[in-house]
Amino acid sequence: MNKFLKITMLAAIPLWGLTSCLDDNKYAYFHPNESWGTIVGTPENFKIETDNGNTLRVTENLDPSFPVEDSLRVVATFTPLEQTGENSFDIRVNAMKKLLTKMPVYLSELTPDEIDSLGTDPIDIENAWFGAGEYLNIEFIIFVNDPQKAHFLNLVVDEEKSTPEEVFVTLRHNAFKDETRQKGWGRVSFDIAGLVPAGKDQIKVTLQWTGYSGVPDSASGIFKLREQNSSFSVTRPAGSNDVRTKSVTIR
Structure with a gap:
């Protein structure tokens, strides 16, 4: 199970608004x-x-x-x-x-049980941006009942949909039937440098996820290796202003 991400959510903080573009240089304006x-x-x-x-x-x-x-x-x-x-x-x-940082996972490298463990539970993305020409950084929101109950998060590469010019990745969440009673906030960093094909210095990345509205969502941007970074758009969940979030456990 070492393919799966284990992180501990940080202390509760107010939620911040999203910019129309996702850029590591703009992170300082949020925090x-x-x-x-x-x-x-x-x-x-x-x-x-x-x-x-x-x-x-x-x-x-x-x-x-x-x-x-x-x-x-x-x-x-x-x-x-x-x-x-x-x-x-x-x-x-x-x-x-x-800040635990993991590699993306490929469905072709997983067993049927591991694929099932990826889960299909909703997750809302609050902020996301490329960093250091190496990482996809994400701040997210999930709903929990027991803050100590473990959830799974993973970034899954869609190998069938991806091309040498564009890679599709999906943020997957397994809540293990934890009840959705209170908001929890967390952050994770994925090393996506390996998604750039050999001989190239950039690729279009499309991030996909399904939020608590039940509607699949996505955002795209050009990821460039090293210190070059680009951006893509995300939408903050409606009604998330003025909300405080709980500290919960993810793995």
């Missing part, structure tokens, strides 16, 4: 002084290479209990202290959360 990125270094001396191309050198760490590891994906909240270059900053880290 000031919060970045998704990758740790480079050791617990004694590390920096965070963010998904939007900034280098954050940690000079003060107010979250010393967090297990810093080289190459670990994190979401960090911080206070900027000094700009040291065009895209470089010294910062004070206020808190860090591990």
Whole structure:
């Protein structure tokens, strides 16, 4: 079952509006002084290479209990202290959360039981964007009853529908019959660099999902390798303003 994503939802936060385009550079407007990125270094001396191309050198760490590891994906909240270059900053880290990052799965590589475990339960996408020329980052909403009951999330490649010019991926959710009593919010990062065909530096990505309205939805954009990123459109679920969400468990 190591093909499946295991994440723990973060603390409850207000929901933010979507832009018409999905762009890693616009993430800062949703979450000031919060970045998704990758740790480079050791617990004694590390920096965070963010998904939007900034280098954050940690000079003060107010979250010393967090297990810093080289190459670990994190979401960090911080206070900027000094700009040291065009895209470089010294910062004070206020808190860090591990951001589990998984590869997409291919139906052709799964057993019938694993395919069944992908589930067909609804999921609402709140924000999504490409990051660092490598990742598809997603913030999502699901409904739960027991915050400790495990759910499954996976990004599934539609091999039959995909072409060398466009790849179709579906965000799948298995709630394991958990009742839909309260909102839960979470985030996940998928490494989609491998979806770009050999010899090319970009591909059109169409993300598909089915929300709680029961209507299939999709959004498309041009994903470019490395530091080049593009965008696509998503629609926030109606009536989600002024909602607070619960912390729940996903795997």
